[in-house]
Amino acid sequence: MEETKELGNQKAVEYDLSIVYDYRTHPDKISGRCDHCNHALFDSSVKKYEYIRKCRNCGMMKSI
Numbered sequence: 001m002e003e004t005k006e007l008g009n010q011k012a013v014e015y016d017l018s019i020v021y022d023y024r025t026h027p028d029k030i031s032g033r034c035d036h037c038n039h040a041l042f043d044s045s046v047k048k049y050e051y052i053r054k055c056r057n058c059g060m061m062k063s064i
């Protein structure tokens with residue numbers, strides 16, 4: 001589940017849209033905006049007592 005890429009390369013962070021990120025380990029770079037595409041509209045749902053926020057543009061998910 002965890003990405004263990006080597007540090008030190010200059011590539012931009014790529015997000016895996018098939019997994020749900022945890023807000024505690026991946027806080028918003030800009031509050032209320034998608035880290036992946038910078039979109040500000042989200043769909044939200046509750047799964048297993050966790051609030052899941054899904055970007056309406058790219059589909060990146062984060063549990064808050």
Ligand SMILES: [Zn+2]
Pocket residue numbers: 034035036037038039055056057058059060
């Ligand atoms: Zn997005």
